[in-house]
Amino acid sequence: MIPVDIRFLAEVFVTLFVIVDPPGTIPIFMALTGSMTAKQRSRAALVAVGVAVLIISLFAVFGQFILGYMHISLPALQFSGGVLLFFIALQLLLGKESEMSASEGVNVALVPLGTPLLGGPGAIVAMMLFVQQTGGQATRVSAIVLAMLGIAAMMYVFMRFSGVIAKVLGKGGVTLVTRISGVLLAAISTQMIFDAIRAFLESWGILPA
Template sequence: MEYTFASATVLLILITDPIGNIPVFANALKHVAPERRPRVILREILIAFVLLLTFMFVGQRFLELMNLSELSLQIGGGVILFLIALRMVFPPPDAPEPETFGEPLIVPLAIPMIAGPSALATVLLLVSQQPEKRLEWIAALCVTMAVSAVVLVGAERVQRLVGSRVVHALERLMGLVLVSVSIEMMLSGIKVFVQRISQG
């Protein structure tokens, strides 16, 4: 699959899912003073950004170390995205979230809510398939983190403005798009795999 700056940005925004993270962030920060919350959100986004950026630079070496091919990463990443997208479209019944006291640090906000397995696999895939576009992928990641910051810092205002039903509807719409992206990713990987077998 060939990605552009725009398509990579949209994909990363869908995967990091800032709208779907609003309830998780609200629960994790409910014991944090309101005036302190924006700083905590920005700190967690920065931590996630540094981690994802690191994977962009060491991702290829990681694949070589683990003896993994780009094809397996593409198909495996597609499967992960598909499962996550299904949870966005058909969310499981609400379960009580663990209580957090004080300021959360790294877990669970930066990891895995923003820089989760699917996001890490995606940046690895982008760099491994088109390493010559690394600067574009870095720019796409910067835009993604900026969007997450705007959405999460203004989450309370967004919920008051549009209501929780609209937020849930948007998340399902994003999940539907991500289902299509994940299936395309898997089909592309399977197509290449079949071609290699037929040629071999």
């Protein structure tokens, strides 16, 4: 059995859970798939999770190479991710989840569910930073893999059973969860922006590293 860094696993899982926000996807998922049958909704949830996991995994493995090839620094990606994530948080706080729907003719499981809501800049940057922190340690690499699998399962469960969860929580409960998720997402995005600015200032020698 491959040893796992439990503390690192918990850190990765909690961070991704708050950024991806599976409970917060319930009202968005229901708004985008309201006209679908139960079977179509289940397939849409599976496709959205698959797209998100694929995007996050690709950047986790090849992210540094892609950024290097395009001459994009990690702080730049982190800053842009924070800004985009902040706009999503504002939409959640203002109750404008339906405005994130895709254009007619576009598969909503791909856009905006798969990306940028689930496999968005926030999750991508967070995963790339966690990969940097592994230092090649098998215990931390396995922790990231397990955390990613756990998040994927959580994303699917919350979307697949969004109708049942919404009934249990009630309209007020779903709204409350969405608003809380918006607040947490806004805080995370702001921290990402601050960290990116600090990294820029350190690289320019304005702040000590």
